[in-house]
Amino acid sequence: MIERKATVASRVGLHARPAAIFAEAAGEIPVEITIALAGEPIEEAMDASSILSLMSLGASHGDVVVLRADGEGAADALDSLVRILETDHDA
Amino acid sequence: MSTFSGVGVSPGRVIGPVLQMPGAVSEPPAGEKWVESTVDAETARLKSGAKNVQGELRSRAALVSGDAKAVLEATALMAADPMLLKSANTLIVAGTSAERAIWEAGIQVADMLKGLGGYMAERTQDVLDVRSRIVAELLGLPAPGIPASDRPFILAAEDLAPADTATLDPDQIIALITSSGGPQSHTAILARALGLPAVVAAVGVDRIEDGTELFVDGAAGTILSEPGDMERTAAATWTEQSKSLATYTGQCTTADGHRVPLLANVGSGADARKAAAAGAEGVGLLRTEFCFLDRDTEPTIAEQAAAYREVFDVFPTGKVVLRTLDAGADKPLPFLTDSTEPNPALGVRGYRTETTSPGVLGRQLEAVAEAARDASAEVWVMAPMVATADEARQFAHLCSAAGLTTPGVMVEVPSAALTAESVLKQVSFASLGTNDLTQYAMAADRQLGALANLNDPWQPAVLHLVKLTVDGAAAAGAEKSVGVCGEAAADPAFAVVLVGLGVDTLSMSARALAAVAAVLSSVTLAEAQDLARQALAAPNALDARGSVRAGLPILETLGL
Structure with a gap:
């Protein structure tokens, strides 16, 4: 299991357009990726490719989230998703 | 051939095939199981x-x-x-x-x-x-929402909701016709904003078969199937005229040179730029909700100031009338309004939210003052839903505390029109919001097609309230200005009546500027006053509209 932490950069938090961009990118990656707020138990982690899950996560601007994945290519996949989270898509 | 008649809410004559807006999808029965499947x-x-x-x-x-x-x-x-x-x-x-x-x-x-x-x-x-x-x-049913088509069509529906209209493509749709809805319904407002001919409250149009060719006359409020040569000529003439109506340069006067500044209703910097391009001399209604919508918290003063400044800068030598936050009723905001009110139209909305959430208005005025500080536009500020002279006085105090020198009120509650003199003694100007003024004067919901006849700004009672406001303003002081920023100002015939009643400025959708200017320039002020007297004396809305239109032959010539 590989983990990466990222700080949500979008001013509106992880919903609306930023959530759509992130879910779409997560959905295009062949490995399964989960997302949770930092400090939340691993079993509360949600499917990162689900825009509805992302919206219910309620991550605001500046919140730290944890991405997790297994398998081949997981590290690269997580790195690319961290970059998306740490970009302000409203700017 | 069949004909349908309703209320014409946006002028224009077109011919094209009709497509029905699919009905709502009904709920699959509870407990429905799959059979013959896995x-x-x-x-x-x-x-x-x-x-x-x-x-x-x-x-x-x-x-x-x-x-x-x-x-x-x-x-x-x-x-x-x-x-x-x-x-x-x-x-x-x-x-x-x-x-x-x-x-x-x-x-x-x-x-x-x-x-x-x-x-x-x-x-x-x-x-x-x-x-x-x-x-x-x-x-295997048609998808809900606006139908897709590879050629332009007339959209028919029972009524259109704001959600339906968000995706409406004005290049695909040439007219809107609905069996329900009134002159102030979302369909009507949208049609005027997009410049699409529209007829509402035309019973039966939601049952016309898809693909049927129709003639729609958005001024007369009629719809006809199997159009003939006469209708084809009328539609072709309209296409020509609408091109000439698109060239308006600003500076509207009556035939005898009485100046009537035409301003635009806008909701963002982009709107304001469009309005300036269409010839608007300024902004008669800057809706500020755009800063607040889709937000669960209040925007900061800096954010608001930047948004307002964008609009002020479009009219460096003009006037911009900003309306403070108008939340409530059909525009709920999570941090300001109580969605459980039994009757939101009569609830805590507009200026009234100051009593339940004090401070938001003060901060908004601070933002306006900050935006106005280095702007060269003349900035006026008005509060919506003011009902009494006391509220007008309190608002004027808030404005002056923020350093804003031209406070005003919207007159949309009949009490404000009835006591216009006392109200105008407290502020510098009034702007009539005819949509709500009509709804409240006639006690008729804006969205109900069944009440379309009552919810009509041509109702003599509404015209009398306009006159009372103008007279009250004159009694309060010669320099007090009265404008109209409701949808009704976009109806060229109604605009003539408003000018005849003594209204100083008119504000409308940018699309309507050219048509209103063309019609106003065809009458003298005295003729407009005479038509206004006829409308005031009419026994009902239909006669008021009929007699004014009969006195304005240019409407027929222009197909308005």
Whole structure:
């Protein structure tokens, strides 16, 4: 299991357009990726490719989230998703 | 040949095929089970239906830009969302049909979002919309929402909701006709903003067969099937005239040179630039809700100031009348309004939110003052829904505390019109909001087609309230100005009456400026005053409108 932490950069938090961009990118990656707020138990982690899950996560601007994945290519996949989270898509 | 008559709400004469707006998708029966299928086949059926809906939404997103594109892309993602499909698949495993399963899963997700409040709660409608689309797809029914077509068409519906109209493409649709809805309904407002001919409250038009060729006259309020040579000529003439009406340069006067500044109603910097290009001399109504909508918290003073400044800068030598936040009723804001009021139209809305959430208005005025500080536009500020002279005085104090020198009020509550002299003694100007003034004077909901006859600004009672406001302002002081910023000012015949009643400035959708200017320039002030007297004396709205139109032959010539 590989983990990466990222700080949500979008001013509106992880919903609306930023959530759509992130879910779409997560959905295009062949490995399964989960997302949770930092400090939340691993079993509360949600499917990162689900825009509805992302919206219910309620991550605001500046919140730290944890991405997790297994398998081949997981590290690269997580790195690319961290970059998306740490970009302000409203700017 | 069949004819339908309704209320013409936006002028223009066109001919084209009609397409019906599909009805709402009905709920699959509770407890519906899949039969002659398997869990695998049923989940696969759902998945492929969801993917089809996603594909359809994506291809629609590809055709638009800006906010509409972002909304459609997010909605497309929701259609095949793993969370939504997983909840539905659990139900399918228990024997529920794919249709019922996605219906219930949609409700579960919507409830969850609603529970989160704020922005998330506002997305519940998107989830429910996606769910209905998937059910329609599974059942082989037309997708809810505006139909797609490869050639321009006339859209017919019972009525259009704001959600339906968000994706309406004015290049695809040449006219709107509805069997319900009134002159102030969303359909009517949208049609005027887009410059599309429209007829509302035309009983039976929602049952005309798809593809039928129709002639629509948005001024006369008539719809005709099997149009003949006469209608074809009328439509061709309109196409020519609408081109000439598109060239207006600003500086409107009556035939004898009486100046009537024509201003625009705008809701953003982009709107303001469009209005300036269409010839507006300034802004008669800057709606500030755009800064606040889709937000669960109040925007900062700096954010607001930047947004207002963008509009001020479009009219460096003109006037911009800014309306302070008008939340409540049809424009709820999570941090200001109480959505459980039994009667929101009569509730805590407009200026009244100052009593329940004091401070928001003061901060908004501070933002306006900051934006106005280095702007060269003349900035006027008015409060919506002011009912008494006391409220007008309090608002003027707030303005002066913020350093704003030209405070005013919207006159949309009849009490403010009836006591206009006392109200105007407290402030510098009044702006009549005819939509709400009509709704409150006639006690008739703006959205109800059944009350379209009552909810008509041509009602003599409404005209008398306009006159009382103008007279009250004159009694309060010679320099007090009265404008109109309601939809009615966009009706050229009504605009003549308003000028005849003594209204100083008119503010409207940018689209209407040229037509209003053309008609005003055809009459002298004395003629306008005479037509206003006839309208005031008319026994009903129909006669008021009829006698004024009869006195304005240019309307027929221009097809307005």
